Amino acid sequence: MMTGTPAHAVQSQPPGEEETWELRLYVAGQTPKSITAFQNLKKICEEHLAGRYRIEVIDLMEHPQLAAGDQIIAIPTLVRKLPSPLRKIVGDLRNTERALVGLNLRPTEPSQ
Numbered sequence: 001m002m003t004g005t006p007a008h009a010v011q012s013q014p015p016g017e018e019e020t021w022e023l024r025l026y027v028a029g030q031t032p033k034s035i036t037a038f039q040n041l042k043k044i045c046e047e048h049l050a051g052r053y054r055i056e057v058i059d060l061m062e063h064p065q066l067a068a069g070d071q072i073i074a075i076p077t078l079v080r081k082l083p084s085p086l087r088k089i090v091g092d093l094r095n096t097e098r099a100l101v102g103l104n105l106r107p108t109e110p111s112q
Contacts, residue, residue, distance in 0.1 A: 021045075021053040022081040026072045029061040033092050037076035040093035048105050080104075 025041055027034035038057060045053045058066050060075060070079045070088070080087040080103055089102040100106035 018052050019083055021049050021083065022056070023053060024056045024058060024070065024079045024081055026058045026060055026067065026070070026075050026077045026079070028075045029059060034076050036094065037078070037092040040096070040099070041078060044093065044096060044099055044103075044105075048100065078103075 023041065023045070025038060027037065038055075041055060045055065060067050060072070067073075070077075070086075072079075074090045076090070076092060078089045078093065078099075080089075087102060087104060089099055093099045097106070
């Protein structure tokens with residue numbers, strides 16, 4: 001569950017492992033959509049990046065100036081800071097396949 005702090009981090013990284021994924025989730029308060037996005041992101045990370053991710057949650061209700069840095073125009077928005085290149089996904093991440101493709105964890109399906 002998200003806390004009331006403007007920005008908090010969830011880490012899962014054993015020492016000496018592969019590259020750590022740095023993810024930043026922009027939300028606006030404790031709305032149902034924001035909470036759902038965080039829960040869906042945690043689930044995706046535990047299933048596909050276990051032990052090698054860091055999630056930072058930025059609450060734009062408390063720190064709206066932080067939206068400019070990653071050019072956030074809609075919320076919730078997930079920004080993959082690392083590994084490069086930077087990628088963004090807008091929405092609550094309920095479509096796991098779309099989120100995996102957006103994060104580049106799963107390749108897009110070839111057209112038939």
